[in-house]
Amino acid sequence: SQTIHQWPATLVQPVGSPLSLECTVEGTSNPNLYWYRQAAGRGLQLLFYSVGIGQISSEVPQNLSASRPQDRQFILSSKKLLLSDSGFYLCAWRGGGNQPQHFGDGTRLSIL
């Protein structure tokens, strides 16, 4: 069966520090991969999605970037975090066609 791993679960970082969040998927090949951010009590903001290795589409211009170095690995990065980067970051994967989307457990990021 397919599983998605996302870590860490919580992270506290100072303003201006770098960020690297990793997400891996097991049990499937060539998944569509997504990064979302969710502010407290709000909806899901799509940040990046990828349909294949090295293919990244950005939805919102910001100081974040994403990379997909391997088929089932998706990384969210920042060189310098801002206070506004705080939130709940969710990684998700989906197969082709009408398949549902499966989310990781998320990372709660607090910027101090």
Added chain:
Amino acid sequence: GQQVMQIPQYQHVQEGEDFTTYCNSSTTLSNIQWYKQRPGGHPVFLIQLVKSGEVKKQKRLTFQFGEAKKNSSLHITATQTTDVGTYFCAGQETSGSRLTFGEGTQLTVNP
């Protein structure tokens, strides 16, 4: 681009009351999916509707897809405290295209 609007944003009910959330897309959809996110958790897939006018039930939950395939609803009968969470709809314009999520409806149930 495609927009998916969901109302209400918040709903507070007494346990035992019914609850409905509505979803409207700016474009015709290939399918619509519903997800539930418990407080502190991640969204979990509930169901997918594909056919025009389709109605599906999961115990106390009833899902409908409009005839024009542009709107959908989720109705919960006799809410329980376990129903607490945020319910998201997500629409897909064509098979294989990415999902567009609504803003979600946050449901609280008072015991």
